Structure formats: structure tokens, C-alpha cells
Amino acid sequence: MSPDKxxxxxxxxxxxxTNFSLHYVxxxxxxxxxxxxxxxxxxxxxxxxxxxxxxxxxxxxxxxFILWECNTIQRDNGEILNIEMxxxxxxxxxxxxxxxxxxxxxxxxxxxxxxxITEVDAYFARFxxxxxxxxxxxxxxxxxxxxxVRAESMDGSLAGVLAGQKxxxxxxxxxxxxxxxxLEDDVLPDLIxxxxxxxxxxxxxxxxxxxxxxxxxxxxxYNVGEG
Numbered sequence: 001m002s003p004d005k006x007x008x009x010x011x012x013x014x015x016x017x018t019n020f021s022l023h024y025v026x027x028x029x030x031x032x033x034x035x036x037x038x039x040x041x042x043x044x045x046x047x048x049x050x051x052x053x054x055x056x057x058x059x060x061x062x063x064x065f066i067l068w069e070c071n072t073i074q075r076d077n078g079e080i081l082n083i084e085m086x087x088x089x090x091x092x093x094x095x096x097x098x099x100x101x102x103x104x105x106x107x108x109x110x111x112x113x114x115x116x117i118t119e120v121d122a123y124f125a126r127f128x129x130x131x132x133x134x135x136x137x138x139x140x141x142x143x144x145x146x147x148x149v150r151a152e153s154m155d156g157s158l159a160g161v162l163a164g165q166k167x168x169x170x171x172x173x174x175x176x177x178x179x180x181x182x183l184e185d186d187v188l189p190d191l192i193x194x195x196x197x198x199x200x201x202x203x204x205x206x207x208x209x210x211x212x213x214x215x216x217x218x219x220x221x222y223n224v225g226e227g
Contacts, residue, residue: 022083022084022085024040024041025117026051029058031113032110032113037100037113039101041097041100049078052066052077052080052081059118061127062117062121064124065128068131069083072135083186083188084187085120085123086123086188086189086190087190088191088192089116089119089120089123091115094112095112123191133198133201134183136201137176137202137204137208140205141172143212144169144208144215147212148166148215151215151219151222155222158218158222161218162214162215165211165214168207175200175204176204
């Protein structure tokens, strides 16, 4: 590869429509605080990492996403900052490095940066809402699964009675894994990708409740000698 191509590939994607990471979003936020809207993407790494580590000053939904990634998904700051924003964001086109650097109007630079941050925050409002629904479904799944495992360990005949519910639980495990996968990728999905996720999660919750009732009833029958 020629040196020129190496330079092009290294710089391609900086605040571009092909690669717009959370790192760039935090640089944009800091550029407003530091009066460097003309020089946003040269803000020092240590400042970006510090903001990611203590994100309290960020808009609420961006902050909550970072905290969730850190505490629940247990990603470190570097991994979080490398997460790519959804490709469908529109305002990222207005904050490409060349556009900001070539815009001599301070007020206009500030305006487009704020609009971009607002769009990202609105995206995370929906993203966090969907992930909360999935987290509740995951927790419910674990509770029902644990009850099934305990029931199976009580008696071989009870395990036979619950074979159908075990199949149902395995099917739901696969469905939940697929729903979670879209939200845990290193490239965040566009909103349309998970617009039906809450409905799918609620449907799984109904099936989990039905399975839970059947498991509990089988345990009750076993305990009173009706198995």
C-alpha cells in the first residue's frame, strides 16, 4: 500500500458518514465547553476518556447509555468510545471535520454541533427504553429458567412432565439472544431495526408467564402427591 493510501485510510471516517463513533460525539460536546468548535476532532484523548469515565455533564440519555455499557455490559472506556453510532443519523453530515474547519461562523458551528448532540441523545432515549424492556424480560427469563431447573432436579418423573416447558424455555432463550444481539453490537442499529423489539419482548413475557404457571402447578402437584 502506498503512503498516500495509508494516510487516506487512516483519516477516512473522521466524523464522516461511514464511521461516526461515540468518541466523536464526546469530542463535539467538549468542543462546545472549550470553545473549540472549529477544532473539535483534535481535542485530546485524555479529555475524552475523562468525560467517558465521569459522564455526569453529558445529556441524560447519552450519559445513561455510557453508564449502562460500563456497569451492565462491563465494557471499558476504550470499548465504549469505539462504539459506532447508527448509520441513519442525519446531523452527523453537518459536523464532518472539513465542514466545521471550513465554517468561519462561530454561531453556525455551535448550532450544528448542538443539533447533532441532540439527535444522538434522542436516539439513546429510545435505545435505553428498549434495552430496559429487554433487561426486564431477561431477568424474568432467568427466574423461570431457575425454577424449571429446580423442578427437574426434584424427581425424574417431574422432569418428564416438564419436558414440554423445557423446549419452550430453549426456544425463548434463542429468541432473547437474537433480540439482545442487535443492542450489543459494536455498531449501533438504526431505530427501525428495533422498533418492534418491545412488542416482541412483551410477547415473550406472556409466554414466560404461561410457562411459569405450568411449572409451578407441576411442582404443586408433585408436592401434594398428585404427580
